Amino acid sequence: MITRRLFTHLALSTLTLSLAVGCSQPKASETATSTTATGEQFKVAMLLSGTKNDGTWSQAGYEGLKLVQAKFNAQTAVAEKVTKSNSAAIIRQYAQDGYTFIIGHDGLFIQPSETVAKEFPRTKFAVVNTYPGNNTNLGAVAVRSGESGYLTGLLAGMKTKTNKVTYIAGDKYPVLEEEAALFQRGAKVANPKVQVSVKYLGSWTDTARGEKVAQDLVANGVDILAFNADEAGLAAIKKVTQTDGVLVIGWIKDQHDLAPGRVITSVLQDIPQLIVNAATLVQQGRWEGKLYKFGLREKIYDFAPFRGQLTPEQEATFNEAREKVTTGEIDVAP
Numbered sequence: 123m124i125t126r127r128l129f130t131h132l133a134l135s136t137l138t139l140s141l142a143v144g145c146s147q148p149k150a151s152e153t154a155t156s157t158t159a160t161g162e163q164f165k166v167a168m169l170l171s172g173t174k175n176d177g178t179w180s181q182a183g184y185e186g187l188k189l190v191q192a193k194f195n196a197q198t199a200v201a202e203k204v205t206k207s208n209s210a211a212i213i214r215q216y217a218q219d220g221y222t223f224i225i226g227h228d229g230l231f232i233q234p235s236e237t238v239a240k241e242f243p244r245t246k247f248a249v250v251n252t253y254p255g256n257n258t259n260l261g262a263v264a265v266r267s268g269e270s271g272y273l274t275g276l277l278a279g280m281k282t283k284t285n286k287v288t289y290i291a292g293d294k295y296p297v298l299e300e301e302a303a304l305f306q307r308g309a310k311v312a313n314p315k316v317q318v319s320v321k322y323l324g325s326w327t328d329t330a331r332g333e334k335v336a337q338d339l340v341a342n343g344v345d346i347l348a349f350n351a352d353e354a355g356l357a358a359i360k361k362v363t364q365t366d367g368v369l370v371i372g373w374i375k376d377q378h379d380l381a382p383g384r385v386i387t388s389v390l391q392d393i394p395q396l397i398v399n400a401a402t403l404v405q406q407g408r409w410e411g412k413l414y415k416f417g418l419r420e421k422i423y424d425f426a427p428f429r430g431q432l433t434p435e436q437e438a439t440f441n442e443a444r445e446k447v448t449t450g451e452i453d454v455a456p
Contacts, residue, residue, distance in 0.1 A: 163197065164196045165196065165197040165198070165199075165222045165223070166191070166198050166225065166401060167198065167200070167221040167224045168183060168226075169225070169228070169231055170183055170200060170203070171203070171230060171231075171326065172203065172326065174200060174202055176352065176353055177353075177356065177375065178352045178353060178355075178373075178374045178375060180227065182375070182391070182394060186396065186397025187397060188394075189394050189397065193402075196401070199216065199221070205230075206231070209226065209231050209234040213226070213231070213238040213247070214241065217238055222245065223246045223401060224238075225400065226247070226249045226250070227249075227250045228249070228250070229297070230293075232249050235249055236256065239258075239260035243258065244259070246260075246404045246409050247260040248261055248262060250396065251296070252295070252300065253296075253413060255412040257412060258411045259409075259411050261410065261413065262413045263397070263399060263413075263414045263416070264297055264414075265297075265391055265396065265415065265416060265422055266418070266423075267297045267298065267300045268303075268455060268456055269418050269423060269448075270373075271302060271303065271307075272307060272443075272452070273447060274371050274389060275287075275305035275306060275309035276308035276440060277308075277346075277371060277387065277432075278305070278308075278309050278316075278318075278346040279308065279312030279316050280432075280439070280440075281346055281386060282316060283367065285313065286317050286343045286346075287316055287317070287318055288319045288347050288348070289301070289305040289318070289348045289350070290320075290322075290332075290347060290349050290350070290355065290358070291321075291323070291350045291351055292323050292324075292325060292350070292354060293322055293324060293326065294322045304456065307454075319344070321335055323335060323351055326353060326354055328354050329356075332353075332357050335358070336359075339362075340368055344368075346369050346370070346371070347362060350374075350389075351373075355372075355373065356377070359377055359380045359385070360381060363380075369431070370384060370386070371389070372385055372389070373388060373389045374391055375388065376388045376390065378429065385426075386428065386431045387425045387426045387428055388426040389423065389425060390423065390424040392422045396416060396422055399416060417448075425444075
């Protein structure tokens, strides 16, 4: 599971707002509060594209919000199942309600955040994605996705028997395109004969589509699939691992229990700590409206146990590559 950082501050109870699709009038959740470096009451709101208990991306963001509440005794609120069409209204309402820091936990919130950030120049905004920011009040936090892309590609290239592997993502965001490009590079380093394909589902929650795309790939000879596709990916993992010889790589949390014996590993992203890092910059008055990236060096990444899926030689190769990626000896720039 994703590594957790322990904090000594005692979390007070939080009344959390959960907005269904179409709702646009968030109300404040009350807790004891701290102040920012500018003396403002520290109030943090988050928008999720999924639900706070989806077992993957949205839940990881929500867990980060809870850590922020605990670390800073901040007042917090969360809106669930927010779409691009209603997100600007929700962001704007949070800003009007005096929230210090408003986080869009998905790339689909970039444009709405840009719009509202111009209207509220004193409020700080963030998206959790690769995005350059506006150099004033709207910035982003992201993982160094090239690191995980390269290393999972390396694993796929090592493990494939059919010489066909695929990276599957929920949607075509820049951070995921970077991850996909490095997945291809890593796979080719491990196995020059491998054929690498990339698929974007166009949805993070369409489980039927995730299952169909994955099954079609397996029918065409793909035997290693890496899923960074949230709920759609979880459903696909369960489905395709029913086929003999198919192995998968999971993302965000350890997916071993979905298909014991069929999961090579999972990329464990400490998204909660990523959220805390962003809130800390704001709380300390150091948020500059730019892109802040974190990765192996900052321990935002880890990998789930291999549980016998690799030979000792393969594991040694992976560990050596991981160390070189961490130190920069292996270039994982897109």
